[in-house]
């Protein structure tokens with residue numbers, strides 16, 4: 001087979017579209033130690049894909065040799081062939097690209113007086129001469145597939161090809177957050193990403209790069225993760241759950257600096273979020289793994305970026321645990337200004353809206369004197385307010401929670417002020433609590449104001465309590481004054497048998513009378529008065545709906561169903577001590593920030609945010 005033909009065939013594997021050219025060239029630039037990489041394209045890459053770097057450059061001999069098949073020079077740097085292959089250095093990218101395009105290489109090593117220019121067209125060298133060139137390398141790839149018309153026709157619309165180019169650019173720019181990158185399309189600068197400043201840590205550089213690339217991924221939306229073992233280290237960021245998207249788009253995994261795809265790893269990350277993620281959402285993440293190349297196989301197919309570890313399960317578990325830990329350590333209370341993810345984040349506070357909380361006096365009017373814009377003091381210790389607070393919203397009485405409509409088993413006592421608070425030490429001494437519109441519970445915290453969605457919060461509490469009850473402890477049960485008999489449909493009768501043990505653990509006191517009727521003597525103590533009769537039927541209906549809608553099984557489903565059915569609803573007025581119990585008990589939960597379905601339970605309005613809003617855009 002003629003060599004040129006062989007090259008053309010091989011090229012088909014490596015080079016599918018302009019973006020694949022960009023990927024190979026940018027990887028080479030980074031391999032060459034570039035601190036700055038520019039990608040220049042014309043006509044979505046079909047006319048030109050050029051990468052200019054300031055890396056180590058090549059001498060005259062290498063400048064020619066690099067177009068040969070298996071031309072990798074990286075053998076010299078990494079003696080071990082096995083390790084070499086696993087890093088994906090196979091020395092065929094340039095050869096493959098040159099077989100199907102017109103390529104011009106200009107390169108110079110720092111120490112050399114002159115550079116070298118080499119032109120290759122359709123795999124044949126058409127020119128080689130010394131030339132002037134800045135240190136580093138420029139590779140310009142023109143008219144991709146000019147000699148393979150079938151493939152050229154196969155390219156998608158310019159918009160699509162450009163989209164692939166941008167994604168490739170973003171991925172490469174992420175893979176090395178310390179280096180500077182730019183992207184120019186048809187003379188228009190699309191991206192200019194500065195390199196990391198001297199002394200910046202990897203995390204700082206990465207956070208900055210993410211912000212520059214994705215704008216909306218500002219550092220507040222990111223949760224850092226980091227862990228090292230002898231086998232594997234991982235660092236990077238995962239997105240806060242409320243920013244998870246419906247599409248899988250922004251998920252980046254790099255192994256030893258190379259971008260890879262791994263469904264197993266994607267899954268490990270998603271599973272670490274567990275119930276934090278609303279159904280059907282995918283988290284953002286950018287994770288950098290470092291592992292001895294001997295333990296990893298980056299598939300030998302030229303463009304496939306699939307990766308296999310020799311200890312797949314170990315890596316899966318490790319990544320999952322690391323992300324879980326990062327999420328657990330993060331303060332996941334939604335900041336007030338956090339995007340449009342939920343309606344809860346869009347609550348606007350009326351001028352005076354606290355009046356309908358039973359038993360609470362109305363809020364004070366606005367302070368009479370407003371400080372000038374130049375002298376906006378930090379809000380918290382403002383004197384007028386401090387005075388007002390002592391006379392107006394009365395601190396709620398402390399002491400044991402009287403049992404009201406909202407029942408909490410007595411073994412769950414309110415937490416001490418410091419413990420389980422939203423942030424350690426965030427509680428302010430005597431706690432002031434308001435209920436807003438019979439829906440939200442508000443309380444000051446050290447950093448501002450915490451707003452709870454009462455239903456979501458209560459669902460979380462009931463859900464965790466139900467799980468605990470089923471896993472071991474017996475839940476408190478309230479005996480019904482008038483036990484009633486429930487006749488169930490045949491399908492429900494079977495379901496009831498299946499769930500009987502767990503239902504009893506939850507606090508249902510049930511007795512099966514015959515095939516289709518059951519005697520209800522007691523219900524869980526959480527069940528609100530007036531709900532006792534219908535609760536079991538409701539629960540079964542909810543259970544079925546959850547099973548069909550969300551494929552939820554077993555205890556998870558049961559716990560969610562009970563929580564959904566017995567939680568207080570919007571419109572339910574809370575007594576002050578009930579509101580307080582709600583807050584206290586929410587913060588004894590394992591995961592206080594979201595309800596069982598993944599919606600937020602709380603939103604935080606910080607003093608900084610208030611300052612920002614009142615400063616009228618100024619400083």
Ligand code: ADP
Nearest residue numbers: 028029032066072073089090091092093094137
């Ligand atoms: P590989 O990257 O797998 O080694 P390539 O075909 O991509 O194979 O590149 C072949 C060789 O050309 C590289 O090993 C390297 O020595 C040289 N090379 C390519 N691009 C550059 C560059 N931008 N700067 C310096 N050397 C380069």
Ligand code: MG
Nearest residue numbers: 024027028093
């Ligand atoms: Mg390469």
